[in-house]
Amino acid sequence: MDRPAIASFPFTTTLTTRWADNDVYGHVNNVTYYAYFDTIANLYLIQHGLDIHGESIGLVVASQCQFFASLAYPDPLVGALRVEKLGRSSVTYQIAVAREGEPLVAALATMTHVFVDRATRRPTPIPDPLRTALQALT
Amino acid sequence: MDRPAIASFPFTTTLTTRWADNDVYGHVNNVTYYAYFDTIANLYLIQHGLDIHGESIGLVVASQCQFFASLAYPDPLVGALRVEKLGRSSVTYQIAVAREGEPLVAALATMTHVFVDRATRRPTPIPDPLRTALQALT
Amino acid sequence: MDRPAIASFPFTTTLTTRWADNDVYGHVNNVTYYAYFDTIANLYLIQHGLDIHGESIGLVVASQCQFFASLAYPDPLVGALRVEKLGRSSVTYQIAVAREGEPLVAALATMTHVFVDRATRRPTPIPDPLRTALQALT
């Protein structure tokens, strides 16, 4: 994957870093990026109607990330989201983070949510309001 | 400890919450508050000259927290800091977090940093620029 | 608080450390100790009947910790638990961690759970099987 500009994403949000994000090597640990990605995607879903205590929930079935540049606490970050593929009950996002003020992303990920029924954990169609909101990011 | 107003603190900063902050009970896990506290205190130190790769570092020797109200992702938070006691090589902070827009803190903590030499881990005097900055918060 | 022997606690369990437990100072971050404490206390509760998806849940209303010695990944740890005070709907634990093979604890904490109704978040009596199990740790 190429290293895109953060400005090429239709949805962005500010993220603050934390002391514990830095690992022993003095930069944000690779694991923490995935915490950012989860936060960015779910924020968009919640802003558009996802009820995290409701019946239809999105479970991550696959994710991946390419790391282009280091980040470090206490730098503030920009998180960014777009939709790569929207299926009946699944959605694959492209998610990125950049240091605030940097034009290029520091890391680029894809992550796939499958929407399931909370109780049975069987796939269910993506609820209509979320589908509309996700379509706006394609 | 009484539940103070967030506005009574001399230093405040914005914190963003994360998906993983919420535990199985649907609110920010008690452990995560301590991650906020560490982030708030070190942010102030770094803004006033602490070099986290330098020779004099602050280690936490004691901390405590009283939890007054729940917080939940994706709510943005306000973190707040003041200095309760400033010694030769140690400083005890009062640190609080509140939901953005809420007048009262959700949790109030104290945390004690002892400054030590990075290599020997023996106490050293708090460096002068940091001491001045900390005095401004008493 | 004095630094007790890990062998003085009635309940112990093994904990494995993680890469990300170490912060930029090369030892386990103070916040992570609280993650250990939560894990130790809830493990004992779950082993004695707590249903984390059930109606009666334990919320942390206060915690504190004194740090006596450093820990570092990849060292395995011993977690330890006893009950300091058992009330009608609340319990205060003493919780400790030690490096495996070390006689003295590296950190000693107290943590107070208030049992509440999951829906109303009002205090409820500690369920009988848990009360019996907690009494065994006093």
Added chain:
Amino acid sequence: MDRPAIASFPFTTTLTTRWADNDVYGHVNNVTYYAYFDTIANLYLIQHGLDIHGESIGLVVASQCQFFASLAYPDPLVGALRVEKLGRSSVTYQIAVAREGEPLVAALATMTHVFVDRATRRPTPIPDPLRTALQALT
């Protein structure tokens, strides 16, 4: 990727889960799996001579994971490691976790470490003792 047996990996280690590993959906959060993966790979490196405070360090440049089954605290886990590709200064691992007692992995990841000089962050050859140890996992 197919879902392999945990027994097909040449290196395994026990991992304990934590209260905060479970997210609001009651199972281990997808992010936490990556914390396991980091822990497993670095444990093997440290056991074979990696000095995390030394000059040659391994940075993650890419990772991915496929999630086959849920895990939940307080279940103990087995972590597993093999080497997919060993280059001059980079190594790509296959890493898996399984619930203890389950024959099939719950998640399968690949992760690529590039070894760099700590100061310059330029790629360096994998140190010989580590190379030998990694070759044993191919």
